[in-house]
Amino acid sequence: VDMAVGIIVGTAFTAIVNSLVKDVLMPFIGLLLGGISFADLKFIITAATADTAEVAIAWGMFIQKIIDFLIISLTVFVMVRSINSFRERFEAKKEEENAAAPPPAPPADIVLLTEIRDLLKK
Template identity: 70%
Template sequence: MAGKQGMNAEFKKFISRGNVIDMAVGIIVGTAFKEIVNSLVKEILMPLIGLFLGGVSFVDLKIVIAEATEQTSEVAIMYGNFIQKIIDFLIIAFVVFMMVRTINRIRERIEAKKRAEAEEAPPAPTPKDIILLTEIRDLLQQQ
């Protein structure tokens, strides 16, 4: 039983670490973000791209290898789905890039502001005990 309690304590320690919690939050937010981006791609961008291509839907693009018969279904290479996935990936990658770029720029501005404030701030006054020790040192050097 002692081993089980030790494992429980170890698991609690592991799960309460900041990086594990951050990772869980990232996964949850990432999943929700994926749904938003998928909706953007499938419901807004792809119809516009299809319109520019003459009403073609990428999902419908295929090469039929064997026609459907009464006993078998159609055998086809669905290259349109592949194209769709590539476009989805590129749009998602671009959106993530723009988010990271924006976050990095904001972070750089905050750090630059902190550096500027640190340069403008007067130095902290010397503590009294340091002043006293400096005076004692100087007096001892004079003797």
């Protein structure tokens, strides 16, 4: 069940990151580069004709996918690091509480038997 939830959340998160890159970051970067849309950047190998489609290397889309990957990777890294840090602090606090607690007092019958033993030694 945890894995299914992770996959669903991951898919939704991917859609959000794709929208962030495509709709927010890439237009801003395109504006900085003189109004060029990254999705349209490509090397045309063979132009389209009436009978054939265009053959091109879409390097702009490749750059966009690299930015998608970097944002997703950074976010996952930060999330995993935060979760690990939280877990370490929780475990350290738990160990601290266990170390600070005094050992439990022995039962009354053990105390009585210890006193009897000590008296017999004398």
